[in-house]
Structure formats: C-alpha cells, structure tokens
Amino acid sequence: MIWGPLACGSFLGWSLGANDSANVFGTAVAARIVSFRQAAILLSLAVFAGAFLQGEAGIQTYGGLAHYNHTTIMVISLSAAITVTLMTILRLPVSTSQAIVGAIAGVGLATKTMNWTGLQKVVICWLATPVGAMIIAWILYHLLGYVITHVKMSMLSRDKILWSGLIIMGIYGAYALGANNVANATGILSGQFTSQGWTDQRLAMLGGAAIALGAITYSKRVMFAVGSGIMPLDAFTALVAVASLATTVHIFAMIGVPVSTSQAIVGAIMGIGVIRGSQAIHFGPLKRIGFGWLMTPIISLILSAAGYAIFS
Numbered sequence: 065m066i067w068g069p070l071a072c073g074s075f076l077g078w079s080l081g082a083n084d085s086a087n088v089f090g091t092a093v094a095a096r097i098v099s100f101r102q103a104a105i106l107l108s109l110a111v112f113a114g115a116f117l118q119g120e121a122g123i124q125t126y127g128g129l130a131h132y133n134h135t136t137i138m139v140i141s142l143s144a145a146i147t148v149t150l151m152t153i154l155r156l157p158v159s160t161s162q163a164i165v166g167a168i169a170g171v172g173l174a175t176k177t178m179n180w181t182g183l184q185k186v187v188i189c190w191l192a193t194p195v196g197a198m199i200i201a202w203i204l205y206h207l208l209g210y211v212i213t214h215v216k217m218s219m220l221s222r223d224k225i226l227w228s229g230l231i232i233m234g235i236y237g238a239y240a241l242g243a244n245n246v247a248n249a250t251g252i253l254s255g256q257f258t259s260q261g262w263t264d265q266r267l268a269m270l271g272g273a274a275i276a277l278g279a280i281t282y283s284k285r286v287m288f289a290v291g292s293g294i295m296p297l298d299a300f301t302a303l304v305a306v307a308s309l310a311t312t313v314h315i316f317a318m319i320g321v322p323v324s325t326s327q328a329i330v331g332a333i334m335g336i337g338v339i340r341g342s343q344a345i346h347f348g349p350l351k352r353i354g355f356g357w358l359m360t361p362i363i364s365l366i367l368s369a370a371g372y373a374i375f376s
Contacts, residue, residue, distance in 0.1 A: 065134050066257050066260055066262075068134065068138050069134055069137040069138055069141070069253060069256065069257075070253070070257075070262075070270065072137065072138045072141035072142050072145070073137075073141050073249055073250045073252075073253055073267075073270070073271065073274070074249070074270060074271075074274040075141065075142070075145045075274075076141045076142075076144050076145040076148070076160075076164070076248065076249050076274075077246070077248075077249030077250065077270070077271045077272075077273075077274025077275045077277075077278065078145075078274050078275070078277055078278035078281075078282075079144075079145045079148040079149045079152065079160070079278060080148060080160040080245060080248055080249055080274075080275050080278060081108075081111070081274065081275035081276060081277060081278025081279040081280075081282075081283060082148075082149070082152050082278035082279065082281070082282035082283050082286070083148050083151060083152045083157060083158060083160065083278075083283070083286055083326075084157070084160055084241060084245060084275075084324075084325045084326065085104075085107050085111070085238070085241065085275070085278065085279035085283045085287075086157055086283050086286035086287040087157055087237075087241075087309060087325040087326055087328070087329040088107060088234055088237040088238045088241055088306065088309070088310075088325065089103035089104075089106075089107055089234045089237075089238070089287060090157075090286070090287040090329075091230070091297050091302035091305060091306060092230050092231065092234055092302065092306070093284075093287045094287065094297075095297065095298075095299065095302060097227045097230055097231070097299065097302075098230075098231055098234075100284050100287065103234065103287075104279055104280045104283065105280075106231070106234065106235055106238065107234070107235075107238040107241075107276070107279045108238075108276030108277075108279050108280055109238075109276075110235045110236075110238035110239040110241075110242065111238050111239070111241055111242035111272055111275050111276050111279065112242060112269070112272040112273060112275075112276050113239055113242065113272075114238065114239035114240060114241065114242025114243035114244075114246070114272070114317075115242035115243065115246035115268045115269065115271055115272025115275070116242075116265070116268055116269055116272055117243065118242075118243035118317055118318070119242060119243055119244075119246035119247065119265075119268035119271065119272065119317075120264045120265055120268055121247075121317065121318070121319075121320035122243075122244060122245075122246065122247030122248075122251060122317065122320055122321065122322045123246065123247045123250060123251040123254045123264045123267060123268060123271075124251075124254055124264065124320065125182065125185075125186070125247060125251065125320050125321055125322065131175065131177040132171075132252055132256065134256075135372075135375050135376065136171045136175070136372060137252055137253060137256065138375075139167070139171060139368050139371035139372050139375060140164065140167040140168055140170075140171055140252055140368055141164075141167075141252070142367075142371065143163075143166075143167040143170065143364050143367035143368035143371055144160070144163040144164040144166070144167040144248075144364050144368075145163075146367060147163045147166075147167075147360055147363045147364040147367065148160050148163050148360075150363075151356050151360060152282065152285070152286055154356070155285050155286055156286075156352060156353060156355075156356035157286055157326040157329070157330075157353060157356070158324075158326055158353075158356045158357060158360045159190070159323075159324030159326050159327055159357060159360055159361075160245060160248045160324070161186070161190065161245070161248055161322045161323055161324050162190070162324065162357065162360045162361040162364070163248075163360050163361065163364045164248045164251070164252075164322075164364070165183070165186055165187075165361065166360065166361030166362065166363070166364035166365040166368070167364040167365065167367065167368035168252065168368070169183070169361070169365050169368075170364070170365040170366065170367070170368030170369035170372065171368050171369070171372050173369065174369055174372045174373070174376075175372070185321060186321055186322075189316055189319070189321040189323050190323060190324065190327065193312060193313075193316065193323045193324055193327045193328050193331065194327045194328065194330060194331030194334070195331065196312050196315070196328075196331070197308045197309060197312040197327070197328040197329070197330075197331030197332040197335065198308075198331045198332065198334055198335035198338070199335070200307075200308040200311050200312055200332070200335075201304055201305060201308040201331070201332040201333075201335030201336055202335045202338070202339065204304045204307055204308055205301075205304050205335070205336060205339055208300070208303070208304060209300075212300070223299060226299035226300055226303055227299055229303050229307075230299060230302055230303045230306060233303060233306040233307045233310055234306055236307075236310040236314075237306050237307075237309050237310035237313070237325075239310075239314075240309075240310045240311075240313040240314035240317055241275070241313060241325055242272050242275060243313075243314065243317035244313045244314070244316055244317035244322050244323060244325075245275065245313075245322055245325065246268050246271035246272050246275065247271075247322040248271075248322050249270075249271035249274055249275060250267040250268065250270055250271035251267075251322070253267050254267065297333070297336075301336050301340075304332070304336060305329060305332040305333050305336060306329075306332075308328070308331075308332035308335065309325060309328040309329045309332050312328045312331075312332075313325055313328050324357075326353070326357070327357070330350070330353060333345075
C-alpha cells in the first residue's frame with residue numbers, strides 16, 4: 065500500500081520539475097548565458113538542497129487541507145500530475161500549486177472534509193504572489209540600475225557581473241523552488257506513513273529528488289517558452305526577473321505556503337514591462353499562460369472528483 069502513494073507523489077514531483085523549473089533558469093538558457101545541461105545540473109542540486117533544508121513547513125500546510133487515505137492520495141497526485149504534464153506538453157508554464165489544490169478540492173468536496181480556512185490562506189497567497197513579485201521587480205530594477213549606472217566599469221565587466229549574477233540568482237531561485245514547491249509533490253503524504261519511517265523530512269527528500277529528475281529530463285521545452293515568450297529580456301532585466309522570483313518564492317517558503325513560481329516570474333516580468341512600457345510585452349503568449357492558469361485547477365478538480373467517484 066505504501067508504494068502506490070509514494071510513486072504517485074514522485075510522478076507529481078517529476079511533472080513539477082519538468083514545468084516549474086523553467087521559471088528559474090528559462091531566461092538564462094534562452095539568452096544562452098548558460099546551456100540547458102549546465103542549468104539542469106545546477107538546478108537539480110539546488111532544488112534538492114532547498115527541499116531538504118526548508119521543505120517541511122509547506123508539507124505540513126498541505127497535510128492539513130483535508131483528510132486523506134491511500135486511495136485519495138493516489139487520486140489527488142495522479143490528477144495533478146496528469147494536468148501539469150499536459151500543460152508541459154503544450155509548453156505552458158502553469159502553477160503546480162493550483163493543480164494540487166484543485167485536486168485536493170475535488171476530493172475534499174466529494175468527501176466533505178475540506179479545510180476551508182487553510183484553503184483561504186493558500187488562495188490569498190496565490191493572489192499575493194504575482195503582485196509581490198511585481199513590486200520586488202520594480203524595486204530591484206531601480207536599485208540595480210542605479211548601481212550599474214553610477215559604478216564605473218567597462219562594458220565587458222558589466223556583462224560578466226550580470227551573467228554571473230543571473231546564474232547565482234538562478235541557483236537561489238532553484239533553492240527557493242525546492243523549499244517552497246516540494247510540498248506540492250509530497251505534502252499530502254505528511255503523517256500517512258510515519259510508522260514506516262517516512263517523516264516529513266524524508267518526504268521532502270523524495271519530492272526534491274523527483275523535481276530534480278523532472279528538471280533534467282523534460283524541462284527544456286518550457287524553458288524557452290518562458291525565457292523568450294512574454295518579453296525580450298537582456299542580461300539586466302533577466303537578472304531582475306529571476307531575483308524577484310527567488311525572493312518572492314523564498315518568502316512564502318518561510319511562511320509555509322506553496323505558491324506558483326510561474327505566477328512569480330510572470331509578475332516580475334510584468335513589473336519590468338510596466339517600467340519599460342507595455343509595448344515591450346508580448347500579450348499573445350501572456351494570454352495563453354493566463355488561460356493555462358485558469359484551466360489548471362479546473363481540470364485537476366474534475367479529474368480528481370471523477371477519479372474518486374470511480375475508485376471509491
């Protein structure tokens with residue numbers, strides 16, 4: 065009985081890594097500052113470290129959203145994983161947080177065990193994520209711009225600093241991704257298999273490894289869609305965007321609420337777009353991403369409700 069839920073959680077972690085990791089290194093890969101292989105290796109190591117060191121808080125949050133058993137755990141994980149995998153095939157960066165919560169809501173409504181107070185906390189943080197990333201991007205854009213403008217350096221030195229900073233922020237963003245989003249993969253397993261030795265930290269390690277594997281094996285398609293689709297980014301704006309994402313997601317990781325890295329990076333890029341003028345933003349890809357955000361929890365909810373009706 066234990067291996068079915070663990071396998072489903074690992075599948076969800078893999079789909080998360082394949083989709084959400086693009087938000088961290090997508091800009092650097094699209095700008096060819098770092099190769100996909102190098103980005104995947106750095107990302108996988110940092111994701112696992114974040115999950116291991118700071119992933120438990122979010123896992124405990126999801127563990128209390130509803131009452132689970134082995135069947136509902138598998139239904140929820142599979143529903144969310146199938147939804148995210150479908151969106152990855154379509155090259156849409158989506159919110160795994162929305163997918164897993166949509167699936168939890170489908171089962172929670174069917175079993176009448178939904179923790180509405182906990183759900184409200186998660187939804188409020190969802191709404192705050194892109195707004196917070198926009199504000200942080202606006203602040204960082206002006207701060208870093210002031211430093212670069214007033215510190216004398218050659219163009220080559222400036223580019224080297226920006227490229228190095230983008231890689232460092234990418235690693236930080238990957239760490240924040242692991243710390244925050246590992247709960248999406250294995251959070252609903254919290255407390256289910258403690259007697260078999262599966263503590264929250266061990267679940268965080270399993271989720272971190274699954275996310276890292278997804279990033280290495282299947283994230284390249286979405287990376288280029290995120291890195292160049294919404295708005296052309298140079299080294300400076302890419303650094304601002306990734307730093308804003310990393311800071312936003314890490315703050316929510318410390319609060320203990322899993323949020324969307326997709327919403328954070330889009331919010332950050334939109335913040336830069338507001339400064340540079342709306343004509344710089346490609347609204348076509350943005351509309352597709354928004355449609356993906358809208359459909360993700362709906363599809364996941366329908367799949368989980370149907371799955372529960374079948375298996376129960």
